[in-house]
Amino acid sequence: MARVFSGIQPSGDVHLGNYLGAIRRWVEEQPPAGSEAALRRDAIHCVVDLHAMTVPYVPAEMASRTLALATLLMAAGLEPDRSLLFVQSHVRAHAELTWILNSVATFGELNRMTQFKEKSGGQESVSAGLFDYPVLMAADILLYDTDEVPVGDDQRQHIELARDIAIRFNHRFGKTFVVPKGTYAEVAARVMDLQNPTRKMSKSEESPQGTILVLDPPKLIEKKIKSAVTDSGTDVRYDPAEKPGVSNLLEIYAATSGTPISKAEIEFEGAGYGKFKQAVADAVIECVRPVQERYAALEADPGEVDRRLLRGAEEADAKAEEVMARATRAAGLLPRPR
Numbered sequence: 001m002a003r004v005f006s007g008i009q010p011s012g013d014v015h016l017g018n019y020l021g022a023i024r025r026w027v028e029e030q031p032p033a034g035s036e037a038a039l040r041r042d043a044i045h046c047v048v049d050l051h052a053m054t055v056p057y058v059p060a061e062m063a064s065r066t067l068a069l070a071t072l073l074m075a076a077g078l079e080p081d082r083s084l085l086f087v088q089s090h091v092r093a094h095a096e097l098t099w100i101l102n103s104v105a106t107f108g109e110l111n112r113m114t115q116f117k118e119k120s121g122g123q124e125s126v127s128a129g130l131f132d133y134p135v136l137m138a139a140d141i142l143l144y145d146t147d148e149v150p151v152g153d154d155q156r157q158h159i160e161l162a163r164d165i166a167i168r169f170n171h172r173f174g175k176t177f178v179v180p181k182g183t184y185a186e187v188a189a190r191v192m193d194l195q196n197p198t199r200k201m202s203k204s205e206e207s208p209q210g211t212i213l214v215l216d217p218p219k220l221i222e223k224k225i226k227s228a229v230t231d232s233g234t235d236v237r238y239d240p241a242e243k244p245g246v247s248n249l250l251e252i253y254a255a256t257s258g259t260p261i262s263k264a265e266i267e268f269e270g271a272g273y274g275k276f277k278q279a280v281a282d283a284v285i286e287c288v289r290p291v292q293e294r295y296a297a298l299e300a301d302p303g304e305v306d307r308r309l310l311r312g313a314e315e316a317d318a319k320a321e322e323v324m325a326r327a328t329r330a331a332g333l334l335p336r337p338r
């Protein structure tokens with residue numbers, strides 16, 4: 001099996017885009033318990049709190065958000081004997097490798113990152129961390145000899161940069177890093193905002209009505225989907241350019257019900273938007289229900305999450321140290337005398 005690594009920021013509540021574009025795929029791709037791959041810890045998932053520090057945040061909330069996100073990932077189905085789950089700041093090597101990679105990444109390529117432009121645009125003060133964000137992300141990935149990075153479509157440019165950095169480092173200092181590749185969902189790789197379907201669904205709190213949270217109560221999910229912006233006309237047809245609202249709902253329906261888009265188009269032919277939206281709402285509610293139930297159970301037992309994160313930190317640390325030693329040696333730094 002390919003070594004898989006991916007991460008998610010504790011910067012806001014987990015939404016349907018995060019779930020369908022990333023988390024659910026992480027769960028599905030875990031190796032079977034007891035297999036060689038599971039014992040090797042070939043599925044690694046990380047709550048990337050250091051990334052969440054690069055924009056203004058409330059310090060008093062960071063720890064609880066991090067814990068809540070780890071709880072949600074476990075509730076979603078990341079199992080202790082099938083995947084390694086840890087918190088980025090618990091493994092020092094992430095920040096350390098970032099520094100080393102900073103000497104390989106260039107100002108020019110970081111300056112071309114569209115997410116940086118979006119997040120920094122119109123801000124009075126932009127942290128150096130926000131600019132360097134993609135290098136930290138490259139360090140996350142390269143530290144674990146990662147082959148595949150399952151992410152949403154919005155991370156493509158960051159993954160390309162991580163590849164470029166790995167290739168450049170290997171070229172300059174000798175083969176050190178595995179060159180990773182991104183993997184993307186077939187449907188719902190970019191879930192759009194329900195109120196503005198030309199913008200991706202996101203954790204920023206600008207559009208609460210347009211964002212379905214994985215832990216939203218069923219009634220609220222139904223309300224949000226029923227008030228989703230649809231397009232003129234009445235036919236349920238997949239056409240992202242002409243009908244972005246309906247197409248987004250079709251993708252969500254396909255991803256949550258398991259019905260291919262082409263079949264769904266036939267299923268809802270002549271049904272009208274009302275009936276279609278009810279079916280989408282029902283499919284989404286059913287899809288997140290087990291996650292919500294397990295979340296409630298785990299929340300009542302925070303010790304279980306703590307134990308998981310402790311073990312995750314220890315295992316990730318050991319793996320990262322090996323790669324870190326390889327990287328510092330390749331870069332020519334003096335090994336610490338023993």
Ligand code: TYM
Nearest residue numbers: 006007008009017018021022137151152189190191200201
């Ligand atoms: P983050 O925390 O914004 O999102 C977590 C994952 O959810 C995906 N995603 C979406 N997928 C489909 N539709 C959407 N509307 C949508 N919004 C978000 C993201 O693509 C992501 O896969 N930079 C990363 C976190 C990160 C990381 C890493 C990922 C840090 N280091 C190393 C992979 C490997 C981010 O901000 O994700």
